[in-house]
Amino acid sequence: MQETLKRHITEIIPLTEDEFAFVAAHFSVQNFKKREYLIRQGKNVPYTYFVVSGLLKLIYNDESGKEHILSFAMEDWWETDFLAFYSGTKATMSLQCLEDTCVLCISLEDYEKLCSGLPKMEHFFLKKATSGHIASQQRIFSLLSSNARDRYNQLLKRYPSLFQRVPKTLIASYLGVSRETLSRLSS
Amino acid sequence: MQETLKRHITEIIPLTEDEFAFVAAHFSVQNFKKREYLIRQGKNVPYTYFVVSGLLKLIYNDESGKEHILSFAMEDWWETDFLAFYSGTKATMSLQCLEDTCVLCISLEDYEKLCSGLPKMEHFFLKKATSGHIASQQRIFSLLSSNARDRYNQLLKRYPSLFQRVPKTLIASYLGVSRETLSRLSS
Structure with missing residues (x-):
């Protein structure tokens, strides 16, 4: 699994054996x-996770117990409750496995040591943070868009493999549509 | 206004006069x-904007012409349609002034030249991209949360000055509540 991380990083910056x-x-x-x-709502968030294999959902359970899906995370994705991770506050969301999952974890202290010890990693993390910011802005866009077909097509285009791996009820929940509407969209 | 940018950057990294x-x-x-x-929906997005003074709204107009607010941006905030800016695609959102506004603009080419010419700027932009990602994740959280009072209190806590500067109808639109509900929340 170290090889997965190496491939993932060296797609963006070159690394010698010693650097890796x-x-x-x-x-x-x-x-x-x-x-x-x-990660569990209300608990500490000691790590950011790099997904080596498997599939996760980042969720929020409201007061009535209803689950809302903020995002999915699969191979090569970095995920955590970013506010809680960086600020040391309690998690406002949970991160749960939809499949058996292998992750590489990094603590905030190690993240900062890594960046100061090897500054070109900041170039890598900048690219990743930018991608994360773009994905989040697109997710906001999708939540505000009233057109379910557009939201469905956008998700299908960005993450085609999700449709094979994620139960349809969760896809419907992510898109904010009923299971019936989803069937209509996917037919 | 260069002084505003200098103060903003040197809060995170030191800069000599020559570097600045x-x-x-x-x-x-x-x-x-x-x-x-x-920025206008459907047009090119040549810049990322740093707000020196003023106030902006990042919006999306759906097919029926209804306006949805993705975010507000005021002093010291960096804003653009990030997907369109980085990928060179057309804007899916618009950025419009709510007040007379002064911005500093940077193109993608200049952004890349700046980062390669002065790598410690990547540390600065990493901090900003991380903050942007956190803010977006919190906005997703807020959109999914069914509790209007929580959303209202979160916004008031994060951006107290917005409530003095933004018309109540826009705050209501941002929170996804009616003008009447907002009055009840703010009383």
């Missing part, structure tokens, strides 16, 4: 079973 | 009147 060994030393491996939680 | 002169050379000043557009 330095990078890898800041991450630890964790494995989770389907339905296990990486 | 190099930074400043990558930006141009633009002034807009209230109601003018910086």
Whole structure:
């Protein structure tokens, strides 16, 4: 799984063997079973997660217990409750496995050590943070858009494999449409 | 207005006079009147904007012409249609002045030159992209949350000055509540 991280980073910046060994030393491996939680609402958020394999959902349970899906995260995606991670506050959202999942975790302290010890990693993380910001802005756009077909087509175009891997009820929940509307859109 | 940018950047990274002169050379000043557009849906997005003074709204007009507010942007905020700016595609949203506004603009080419010519600017932009990503994730959270009082209190806590500067109808639109509900929340 270190190889997955190496490929992922070297798509953006070149790394020598020694540099990659330095990078890898800041991450630890964790494995989770389907339905296990990486982050729980109300708890601390010690890590940002890089998904090596598997699939996660970032969710928010409201007071009535209803689940809202902020985003999915699969291979090569970085995910956490970013506010809680960076500010040290409690999680306002949960991160849960939809499949057995293997992640590489990095703590805030290790993230800062990594960036100061190897400044070109800031170029890499800048690209990733920018992609994350774009994805979030597009998600806001999609939530505000009243056209369910546009939202469906946008998701299908960006993440075609989601439709094979995620139960239809969750896709419907993510899109904010009923299971019946989703069937109509996908037919 | 260069001083505003200098203060804003040096809150995060130190800059010599020469370094700041190099930074400043990558930006141009633009002034807009209230109601003018910086970005229009369907058009190119040549710049990311740093707000020196004034107030903007990032909006999306759906097929029926209804306006949806993605975010507000005021002093010290960086705003654009990030997907269109980075990928060179047409804007899917518009950026419009709510007050007379002065911005510093940077093109993608100048942004890349600035980062490669002065790599510590990547540390600065990483902090900003992270803040933007956090703000977007919080906005998604807020859009999914069914509790209007929580959304209202979150906005009031994060951006207290918005309530003095933005018409109540726009605050209501941003929060996805009626003008009457907003009056009840703010009383």
